[in-house]
Structures are given as C-alpha cells and as structure tokens.
Amino acid sequence: MSLMVLIERDEALDVLHEQLAGALSGRGRVAMVSGAVGVGKSALLEAVAEQAIERGALAVTATGSPLERDLRLGVIGQLIQDAPLMAAELELALAMLAEGAAAAGRGADVDAQLVHALCTVLLQLSERCPLVLIIDDVHFADRESMICLAYLARRVRFARISAVFSTVDHGAGSEGLLEAELLRQQHCRRVHLAPLSESGATAMAVDAVGLTAAERFGGGWHAATGGNPLLITALVQDYQAQQRARGGEPPEELVPEGWYGRAVLACLTRGEHRMLPAARGLAALGTAEQLDRLVGETPEDVAGGLLALAGAGLVVDGRFRTEAAGAAVLAGMTDEDRMGLHHKAAVLAYERGAQPADVAAHLLRADRVDAPWVVPVLEDAARHALREGSVERAVSYLRLAWTECADERERTKITTMLIRAEWRINPAAPAVRLTQLTDALRRGWLRGSDAAVLARALLWHGRAEEAEEVLQHVLRDAESDPETAAELLIIVPWLRVTHPGVRLPAPPDVEVRSVAAARRLKTTRSLVRVLTERPGEQALAVEPILRGCHLDEMSMETVENALLALTFSERPDLAAPWCDAFIQEASTRNAPSRRARLAAIRAEIAVRQGDMPAAIAHARAALAAIPLTSWGVTAGGPLGSLMLAATATGAYDLVHEQLDQVVLDSMFDTRYGLAYLHARGRYSLATGHPALALRDLLRCGELMESWEMDAPGLIPWRAEAAAACLLMGDVDESARLVGEQLKRCTPETPRAHGMAMRVLAGLSELRHRPMLLRRAADLLRQAGDDYELARVLVDLADAFHELGEFRRSGMIAAWARSVASRCQAEPLLAALSSGESSGGRHSRGTGxxxxxxxxxxxxxxxxxxxxxxxxxxxxxxxxxxxxxxxxxxxxxxxxxxxxxxxxxxxxxxxxxxxxxxxxxxxxxxx
The missing domain is CATH 3.40.50.2300 (Response regulator)
Structure with missing residues (x-):
C-alpha cells in the first residue's frame, strides 16, 4: 500500500506527531488507532515510524497475526527482538520469554513478576533513547502479550515512550478488553480512521490512472468500496490490468477481477473473527435473513460480523456491494465447505417457503440433499425458468432433478421436459436421451403428449421408423385420452406437409380446449391448405394468431407454421416483419435453436423477395446459431436458401462449401429435402449443367406429386425444369412443362406465374416475347421478387434489341441494372455490362x-x-x-x-x- 492512502489523514497524523513530540520530552503517551479493516491503519503506522526515525527516536515494531494468535508472548517477543538491546539484556529477556511461554503452555497464568521484568527492559531502554512502540493489528495479539502491553501502557506516562496500537472497529473478546483498559488512561487517545470520501477516492487514484480516468471512475469505485482504500487500490490495479490487456486502451467500464477478489479475502482474514462466517453465509444466501441459523452463530455475533463487513465497505443494507465480492468469498472456501453451506441454505430456504427458484439455486451448488421435496422443487423451478426464457438454468435444474430422482416413471417425465428445454439451445443435445425415452415407451412409462415429444425429436434426427412406432403408441393412447387425441389432431396434418412419408390414420375427432393447442391446430391446417390446395385468403387468417403469440414453450410451432403459410402463399411481404420481430424476441430469451429456426425461415422469405444479400446473411446466421449436425433433416431449409442466394449473386465457392456438407439421406424424405434439391438444381442450371439440374428438379417434382404437395407457391419446379430442357434443346418437353405450370398458377401465385411466363417467352417467337415478358415483369413486381424481376428485364432488354427497338432496350436495361444491383446479382450485372444484353450496348444519355x-x-x-x-x-x-x-x-x-x-x-x-x-x-x- 503506497502513501497515497494517507489522503484525508491529516488530523490523525497531527495527533500522532504531537504525541511523538511529548514523548521526546519525557511525557509518554498511548494512541489507539482504530478503523475498519483496509482503511489504512498500517500505512499510518508506517508514516509514524518514519517520522520517529527522522526525529531521533527508535521505532520498535510488532504485528499481530491470526496465524500466531496461539503463540504465547509472541507480540511482546517481537518488540523485545526488534529493540536494540545489549547482548546480555537480550539474552536475559529471551530467557524470560521462553520461561513465560512454557508456563502459559502448561495452562498457568502469566507471572506478574515476569510481565514486570519484560516491560522494564523496554522502559530502561527508553532512558537511553526515546522509543516509539508500534503494534499493528493488536487485536490478533496473544492474551499474554496483551497483558504485557496493558501493563506497559499504564507505565509510559512519565517515560520517553510513544506507544501506538492499531485495531479494527467492532472488536470483541480480549482485544476489546485491551482497548477498554487503555482508553481508561488519561494519557491514552483514540484515533479513528474513517473511510475515504468520494473526492478522496478520486484523488487516491489520480497518480495511478490519471485525472481523466480517476474522475470518470472515482464515483463508481467509491460506491463499490464504501471508501475502503484497500479495495479502491485493488480496483485501480484491476483497471490497470484491463488496460494492459487492451493494448494500452483504457477500458470502457470497470469490472472487478482478480485484484479486487484478493483484497476482499484480505479484508476477511485481517478483520475481526466474526466477519468471515458472516461473509460466507451472506455470500451463499444473498441476504441476512436466517444468517445465524446458516452459519451456526448467535444473532449477536452475526450482527457484529455484518457491522464489521459494512464498516469495511463490503456490505451495504445487508447485501454485498458487488457480486464480485460474494463470488470471491465463495471461491475462497473449500469445495466441501461451500457445498455444505449451500446444502444448509437450500434446506432453510425450503423450510421458510422460499420460491422454488431460490431453493433450486442452492441445490445446484450443494452436495446431495436427500429429501423427498428436492425433485418437485427442481421441476417447478425449471418450469418457471423456461417461462422467463432462462433456458440454460432450466436445463441445469432438470439435469439435477434427473440425477436425484429414483422413480423411473418420474424420471421419464423429467427426461421429456429436459429434451424440450435442451432443444431450445441445441437440438442435437437431447439426441442421447432418445433411446432412454424409447425404452421407457416400451415399458409403458411414456404416454400421451410426452410420447409425441419423443416422436418429433426422432423425426428431426431422421429416425422416421422409430418415430412411426412411437406415434402408433400415441394413437392407441388417444382412444382413451382426449388430450392425446387433441395432440394427434395437430401432428397428423403437420406430418402431411413436413414428413409426408410418415402416415397415420386420422385420430378421433375431439374438441381442442386449450387456446395454445387451438392456435397450433389452426396454423397447421392453414399450412396444409397452402401446400395442398389453392392458397386463397385462408393464409392471411394466421396473422391475428401471430399478433397474440410469444415464444413460450408451446408456441414455436404455431409461429413457424404461420410464417411458412404466409411465405408459401407468396406473401413474404407480410411474413418478413413478423419473422424479424420473433427473431428479436428469441435473441432476448437465450434460445439459439429457436433463433436459428426463425433465421432459416427469414432466409427463405428473403429469397422470395429477391433480397439475396439478406438471404445469405440470415441463412449464415441460422447455421452459426447451432451447428449443421444439430439441424438433422431440417438442414435442407437453411442450406437451400443459402445456395439459392449464393447462386444468384455468383458466389459459387460458397455453394461448393454447402454441397460438401454431409446431410442425412432421410432429409430427402421430408419437405426440407425439396428445398435442397431445388437449390442444387438452380446452381447446376446457372453453371451450365442443365442435365444435372433437370435430374434434381424432376426428382423434386416427383416427390411433390407423390406427396400430393405440388403447390407452385412451394417450388415452381416445372418452370425451372422447362428452362433446363430449353437449354438442352428439348423444346417440346419445355413447352409441356411450362403449360403444366401455367395451368396450376392462380391469381394468388404471381411469383410462380411470372417465372413460368419468362420461360414461355423464351419458347415463343421473337415478336411475341416483349408482350409475354412485360406480363411476367408485372406479375413479379406484384409478387415483390426483385431477383426474378431482374432476370425478366434482362430478357426483355435483349428482346427489344433483337427487334431493333434500341431506345426501349436501353431503358429496360437501365431498369434491369438498377434492380439487379439491389439483389447483388453479379452474373446479371456482368451480362448487362459485357454487352450480352442490349443494356450493355447503349449509353444512358446526357443533358x-x-x-x-x-x-x-x-x-x-x-x-x-x-x-x-x-x-x-x-x-x-x-x-x-x-x-x-x-x-x-x-x-x-x-x-x-x-x-x-x-x-x-x-x-x-x-x-x-x-x-x-x-x-x-x-x-x-x-
């Protein structure tokens, strides 16, 4: 500790300087310097010792230590050994010390003659030279030394001795008795050191961090320490360490770290003995309520400990000033002691009727609490944490509940809850538990909606046969359980458009009473109608449901189905703002899995709007939120969008990276496989491999037809396949496919219609192309797809140029360039700039x-x-x-x-x- 902690200590220094002057003239005095631990008492005593030497006195020092408290006559022995005695005097004094220590070790009281003899050694020394006796942390002195010090203090009044003791505030026991004995003497004064003021804390830090940083952080340092110089110094050291770690750049905010933690522990070890148990209990409980019961101390001792902690600047209003202080206290304990403390805290919290989350927080940190209430409390706490969006905490509670639970049926329920919770973080995490649940199902321990959770998880990971077996069990349960029947009413249509290879008979028709289940059912049926029938206006009916949705435990499926219904019904303009809002909500709820799934939908929306940069960004965000291996069969969604967008922008290396990724073969038995096939086919078409493209597009179409999901709003595969046939010279097949596509288009599918019209124009005579392409442009503008619009405009510019209408060609080329730039469609821009279209052959005009x-x-x-x-x-x-x-x-x-x-x-x-x-x-x- 440097002399900077002598800030605001002028009055104390003046008193001690005056006392030294009196001692030099033969008027001995005693000063008891008191204050909280870390307040700067030791630094003040060092300053007194230096001044004593400058004034020609001898400074004789000793320091009390909790480690030497049982060392008989230890502190008085330090004074004797530090004093400049003659050899014979020192030998005699050491012999007396040894004799006294031996007697005290046998349980005898220290002999009065021995005390007199030891003190006489120092008194006689003062006759030869003035003495300044400095005893730091006298509250840690052994009892025998305190008797000697009290004897000596009573006899210095007419000696050339200035005795200065330091002790902590709120002392108890023998050190408190010493203080009381000394302060009865007229020649003894008390010097109290108060914590620093805010301005004092700022001034203290100036030399170390500079005026700017000291003024900026001084108030915060004072608030975090209560003005304790030891703690302030530690925070300054943490600031300097952070600045060095940032390459000399000052930190934007101060985070208490290693130096602060060590200073906290130093306060506890150097302070009076009641501080440590009170601090440990407070760190575990977070509040002073029932602290005495937790630490096994009397209420009076706990109150004294808290008072000392407050005086040291660690505690205010019964709580630690900083979380870092409590963490440092717990970190300073052994694992066994810390776990035992949390064990007792958990029991006390449960007995007083605390919230399940408060009890569970202790259970997580405790050794095993063998009580019947443990598992139910952990389950309740997990449900509450999930409602609040604290998924990781809920997972921790459920894992502990699973470990503590001895009943296999109850453990199965916990496992189901755990899968749901872990799914929000990473869908791959619960995969190891699926086999456990499958075994539980076969034993009859897993039923109803819990079994449905297992089925969905198995489907996600591509284990369709096992999922179908599980669903057969669920179907049997539905005959006697209306709640299970209601769950099946939702699952069956969802399977129809997501995992169409898994077929179940229609479940019993029951009334869906739950609002959440009714919403899930409505949005699922809307999605089914969009993908199997004409979209119509029914897709728009999901918007009111979205207005009332939040991402709680059961609503994610509702949100996904509603957003996809809008997207596949060619209303991405309505889906985008809703999706953005839910992504933001997922970000605040620490749910990476949900954020990833929503980002994948958002990428699909962006592709259909022709916003290829956004599609790439959202698809990458989806794949970064959870690893690709965690996506299971659903990987085709984000991968498909990423490949489509990268192909449109000419980022073919990015497409190659995705094609190199390993995907599940079972993905191609799901709707997500269609997106992957479509994207791979579009890439092959763009890179001059129409035969490969046709293979993927026809496979995509075959699956859609066999699944009775041949909706142009999902994937207009016929238009894409017709383009491939046209490039291969198969005009008849191209015309057939385009004709089929156009028959399926309705006023509700302008995007698919416009894409088909573009290919039809390529099949038509030159003189008819502008009319067809203008119609295609109008449809794609209505759909809001900039990328497909840009492709049509490039073709339209070429058509006008071939017809010799160069002015119109130039105008359309300029438009095409503007739209393609927004999409960052580099292949289209390159074609326009290189002269492959009319847009590259005409100037833009002047004047x-x-x-x-x-x-x-x-x-x-x-x-x-x-x-x-x-x-x-x-x-x-x-x-x-x-x-x-x-x-x-x-x-x-x-x-x-x-x-x-x-x-x-x-x-x-x-x-x-x-x-x-x-x-x-x-x-x-x-």
Missing part, C-alpha cells in the same frame, strides 16, 4: 434527359414509364385508374419539361424502378 427523374413529378413519371414501354394512352389510363384526358395532360407536361415532342423521344434514362405493388397508384409494365 436534360439525364435529369428526367428530377424534373418529373411522381404521377408524370409513372405515365412516362408506361408510354416509353409502348402502352397506348387508353392502356395507361386503365392501368393507373385515370382518365385519358389526364394521361394526355401528364404527357404534354412531360414533353415540355424534357424538351421533346413525341413519345418515341422519351429518354432511356427515366427511372424505371416503380413503386411497390402495395403502393397507391402503382401500374404494371405490360
């Missing part, structure tokens, strides 16, 4: 034409765009819901602003990025 977007109003620009792409005034009026006269007025003003006289002179630099389909007044390009 006033280059400022057309600035000159025209929004309404004028919408009209001009349609006019430039070949629409008549009547068609424009119909599209924009205007009169023909209004269209003519808009065009007249447009010509005047741009300095042209006819529509064929409309510039190629018009902003051809129209408003979204949901905006008022949006018109298509036909």
């Amino acid at each position: 006033v034409h280059g400022r057309s977007a600035e000159l025209l109003s929004e309404a004028e620009q919408r009209v001009a765009v349609l006019a430039a792409t070949g629409h008549t005034n009547q068609e424009i009026a119909a599209k924009l819901y205007l009169t023909v006269s209004t269209v003519e007025q808009h065009l007249t003003r447009t010509y005047r602003k741009l300095g042209i006289s006819r529509r064929t002179e409309l510039p190629a630099t018009l902003d051809l990025t129209p408003p979204r389909s949901g905006d008022p007044g949006v018109a298509g390009v036909h």
